[in-house]
Amino acid sequence: MISALIPTYNSEHRLVLTLSALVPASAEGILKEVIIADEGSSDGTEIVADASGAVFVSTTSKSGFALAEGLQRCTRSNWVLLIQPGAILQAGWQAEAASFIERAERVGTEQNLVAVFPSRTEEFGTVAQLKQKLITLTHRLLKASCHQLPMLIHKDHLQQALANASGVNRQAQLQKVLRASRVHWLNGTVIFQNTTK
Numbered sequence: 001m002i003s004a005l006i007p008t009y010n011s012e013h014r015l016v017l018t019l020s021a022l023v024p025a026s027a028e029g030i031l032k033e034v035i036i037a038d039e040g041s042s043d044g045t046e047i048v049a050d051a052s053g054a055v056f057v058s059t060t061s062k063s064g065f066a067l068a069e070g071l072q073r074c075t076r077s078n079w080v081l082l083i084q085p086g087a088i089l090q091a092g093w094q095a096e097a098a099s100f101i102e103r104a105e106r107v108g109t110e111q112n113l114v115a116v117f118p119s120r121t122e123e124f125g126t127v128a129q130l131k132q133k134l135i136t137l138t139h140r141l142l143k144a145s146c147h148q149l150p151m152l153i154h155k156d157h158l159q160q161a162l163a164n165a166s167g168v169n170r171q172a173q174l175q176k177v178l179r180a181s182r183v184h185w186l187n188g189t190v191i192f193q194n195t196t197k
Contacts (some may be wrong), residue, residue: 001098002152003074004081006054006190007067007170012044015195016118019052025094032077037070039170048196049163067170071155072145080158082174083150083183086164091118093188097152100186114181115152147174157181159163 004022005042015036023030034054038045041058049056055073059066067088079098079101082091161177 001030001032001077001101001156002079002094003032003077004083005067005070006034006035006083006085007070008041008045008049009039010041010043010045011054011080011085012041012048014193015045015048015090016034017137018083018085019054020046021089021093024041024091025097026099026176028094030094030098031081033069033074035073039066042124067173071159071162074155077103078155079150079152080155081150082158082184087148087150087190088193089150090191093117093186093190096186096188100152100184104106110114111157112181113154113157115184117150117152117186118191119149119192124196138169147171147178149190152186153177153180153181 006015006018019034022034026034034052036045036049036054036056038049038056038058040060046056046058049186057066057070058072059069071080081097085113097115104113104115111189157180158177161180
């Protein structure tokens with residue numbers, strides 16, 4: 001049902017956290033494959049990918065070609081979960097993703113639709129909550145600002161959007177994908193672990 005595509009560059013420690021959150025979906029048969037699209041890492045990113053059983057695709061270019069090459073390796077599903085290293089999807093995300101896919105295919109709107117998992121903070125206090133509300137508002141008003149959030153997108157739509165954005169960096173590519181899409185916000189959430197290791 002879903003292929004995960006994870007763009008990386010020296011993401012060894014953050015990748016472990018992201019892959020761990022994907023295990024339940026793999027065990028349930030919802031996640032069919034994981035593709036690591038690497039931009040020439042010099043750390044242990046490839047070792048982590050290999051240990052997890054993910055397919056590792058590497059280029060030495062940081063011009064966004066790794067993402068397109070990784071997408072070419074996504075062969076077991078029509079839907080792609082595009083997720084950044086360090087993003088940790090919260091429990092139950094896979095059921096909501098499956099429900100979204102079934103609904104999008106039933107209605108016939110999958111070709112230009114992107115489902116996005118909103119972020120949430122684990123910090124306590126009023127200031128942290130206000131900051132989270134401001135981030136959420138920014139993401140909802142400016143859809144290109146949520147390029148770091150995990151997104152579920154039909155493979156054909158992603159392929160077309162990336163073809164129109166070749167030669168630019170990953171952030172610009174993802175922003176272009178979002179601009180070319182209708183965004184649907186999912187109820188599941190993601191937290192980000194920024195490790196300095």
